[in-house]
Each structure stands twice: as structure tokens, then as C-alpha cells.
Amino acid sequence: MSRTLQLAEQLISRPSVTPEDAGCLELIAARLAPLGFACERLDSGPDSFRVQNLYAKRCGAGGAAARKTVVFAGHTDVVPTGPLEQWSSPPFSPTHRDGRLYGRGASDMKTSIAAFVVAAEEFLAATPEPLVDLAFLLTSDEEGPSVDGTKVVVEQFKARGERLDYCIVGEPTSVERTGDMIKNGRRGTMSGKLTVRGVQGHIAYPQLARNPIHQAVPALTELAATAWDQGNAFFPPTSWQISNIHGGTGASNVIPGSVVVDFNFRFCTESTAEGLQARVHEVLDRHGLEYTLDWTIGGQPFLTTPGELVLAVQQAIEAETGLQTELSTTGGTSDGRFIAQICEQVIEMGPPNASIHKIDENIALADIAPLTNIYRRTLENLHAQALAALASPAAV
Numbered sequence: 112m113s114r115t116l117q118l119a120e121q122l123i124s125r126p127s128v129t130p131e132d133a134g135c136l137e138l139i140a141a142r143l144a145p146l147g148f149a150c151e152r153l154d155s156g157p158d159s160f161r162v163q164n165l166y167a168k169r170c171g172a173g174g175a176a177a178r179k180t181v182v183f184a185g186h187t188d189v190v191p192t193g194p195l196e197q198w199s200s201p202p203f204s205p206t207h208r209d210g211r212l213y214g215r216g217a218s219d220m221k222t223s224i225a226a227f228v229v230a231a232e233e234f235l236a237a238t239p240e241p242l243v244d245l246a247f248l249l250t251s252d253e254e255g256p257s258v259d260g261t262k263v264v265v266e267q268f269k270a271r272g273e274r275l276d277y278c279i280v281g282e283p284t285s286v287e288r289t290g291d292m293i294k295n296g297r298r299g300t301m302s303g304k305l306t307v308r309g310v311q312g313h314i315a316y317p318q319l320a321r322n323p324i325h326q327a328v329p330a331l332t333e334l335a336a337t338a339w340d341q342g343n344a345f346f347p348p349t350s351w352q353i354s355n356i357h358g359g360t361g362a363s364n365v366i367p368g369s370v371v372v373d374f375n376f377r378f379c380t381e382s383t384a385e386g387l388q389a390r391v392h393e394v395l396d397r398h399g400l401e402y403t404l405d406w407t408i409g410g411q412p413f414l415t416t417p418g419e420l421v422l423a424v425q426q427a428i429e430a431e432t433g434l435q436t437e438l439s440t441t442g443g444t445s446d447g448r449f450i451a452q453i454c455e456q457v458i459e460m461g462p463p464n465a466s467i468h469k470i471d472e473n474i475a476l477a478d479i480a481p482l483t484n485i486y487r488r489t490l491e492n493l494h495a496q497a498l499a500a501l502a503s504p505a506a507v
Contacts, residue, residue, distance in 0.1 A: 223281025
């Protein structure tokens, strides 16, 4: 059994349903400390929802000012299992069937974390004095509210001036084969709760009432038809979607006094949260609505244009698999949105995502070794870049 597979199974065996960590971080810290990592716990949140956070860092060779930090980021928490009777094998008992490893977290993302650790072990065994600093940033609050996890740690890093240069998030980004797709950015997410007020009344006397649903529909139609931006080379156009509409008393003869509309923006770097908010308010005001609107910004968009990190990962994937990886910004969001606030180069790269959050979550056993090797090769490539920069005339 490979060391990555062995560690992945140990992590899967721990029922770390968000925000529980179930000892995963202690296990990982015990592997990293002998390699020279300084392990720091940055736990946060109330006792009823205590989030476990680990930051582990190992300094490399050379002057501290010249070294760059590459961080592996991820989460040990998993989503709930769903009905246990629907699983073919217990979700927290790692099981092999038909060439696949089954268990909650197998693909999202305990195998990635195991591959991070083993990649670091192998890299440091071959390069004990690398020209980059290595770090791990792991949390048990990514599948939940994402309030006391990476978000809190990033705020602490800002306060103390902690610098990160390259970040690899182990989210499952691949489609068919490990390495066929990486995420070099994600769209921002912003939700709105719109309450339009009218005047409740008897449906037979509409002149004595004011129907907020009727009033809201023209404005909602305009918002649905609005082209917010055209996107760019990396992002599709910004999208606005209604998720819920609640109005009425349940009676068929009562005009409601209010209607509540939940909507969400998934926005690219061509738009800003402030600009989108202003445009929505302009439409609602122009239609003369009496309303309140509460906004929640779940995350800003981020983009890593092709550069040092993207090149290092692309070269690692091609060397290991022969694949020309696809850069993508599709899908939901991740903790990369927080890390991007203090790190200019952030990418997500992990195994295929077809089974994530599903009953019988799994990963192909054949994907585990390539995943580990891609992470290790990426470290080797970043070290080689640092070595080349050190040897260049400009560095003298």
C-alpha cells in the first residue's frame, strides 16, 4: 500500500463532518513536525461550533527576503453522509471495490491532503534545503459557514504581515483524469434578499390594496434580462439568478402585503460587488418599488493569470500524465477566495470531482500516485525556478 493511500485511509476513517476535525489535523501535524515544520493551531469560533485550523511552515535555504512561500491549502471537514443505508459500505470505513477507494472525503478532499503530505516528504528527502518555504494551511470549516476557518486565518495573517506567494488548493478540479483541469480563478458570489412591500387586501377589491408581486415582476424581468458584463478571456459573463420567491398568505382570496425574493450573482472580474449593487438599486428605484434589500457577499472573484505557479503546475501535469491541462474558472467557490487576498498566485488542482458530496463518494486508486507526483513535481519546478532566478545576472 502506498504511503498516500495509507494516510488517505487514516483520514477518511475519522468522521470529520463539518465543523469537526476528529483528529485529522493532529495526525497531519505529527507527520509534518519531524520534517522541520513549525505547527501552529489557530482554532476559532464558539465552543458550540469550534473550528480547527492548522498552519504549518518550514523555512528553506537562502535569505529570508528572497525566499518565496508555497502553501498547500485544504480542508479536513466533509459534508454529512446522507442516509447510511444507501451507502454500499460504511462511509467512514475506507473500502476498495473495482479499483476505487470509497469513503466520505475520498475525493473531497482527504486524498489531496494525504498527497500534499507525502509530496512534501518526498520533495524534502531529495531537496533538504529548498529555495522556497513550504507551508500547509488546513481547516475544518470549508464545507460549513466558512467563517471561522481560512477566512479568520487570513485576517490574522494580514494583521501580522504573513506573506504567501504561491498557493495550491487541493479541491477536486479534474473531470476524467487527474490533471486534465485546474482552476486558476473563481467567480465571486453575492446574494440579495429583496422584500417588496405592498398593501394587503381582499382580492375582490384590488383598488383598496396594492399587490407587491405585480409591482415586482416588471423589475425582476428587467434584472433577469440584463447583461451585467461580457466576461473576459478567463471568465464567463456575470450571472444573476432568482433562487426563491415567497409571497401570499396561502389563501386564494387575499392580496399579499409583501413578497420576498432571494437572488444571487456569480460575478467575474469585469464587475465589482459595489457596481452590481448600485445597478440593482437603480432598477428597483426606477420601477418605484417600496422595498428593502439586504446583501451578503460570500466571496470576491479571484484570478491567477498564467505565470510562475501556473507554469510549474502545467509542467508537472504534463511530465506526469502527458496531459495538456485546461485552465478553468467554472464551478462554485473555495477557500481560494480568501487566500487570494494575501497571495497573488492561487490555483486549485485535485482529482476528478464526479462523486463529490454523493452517496458512495470515491476516487480511482490509479489516480492517487499521479496526484502525489504532480504535487511533488510542482515543488521541484518552483525550486528550479528559484534556483534559476538566483543564478541569473539580474539576481547578482
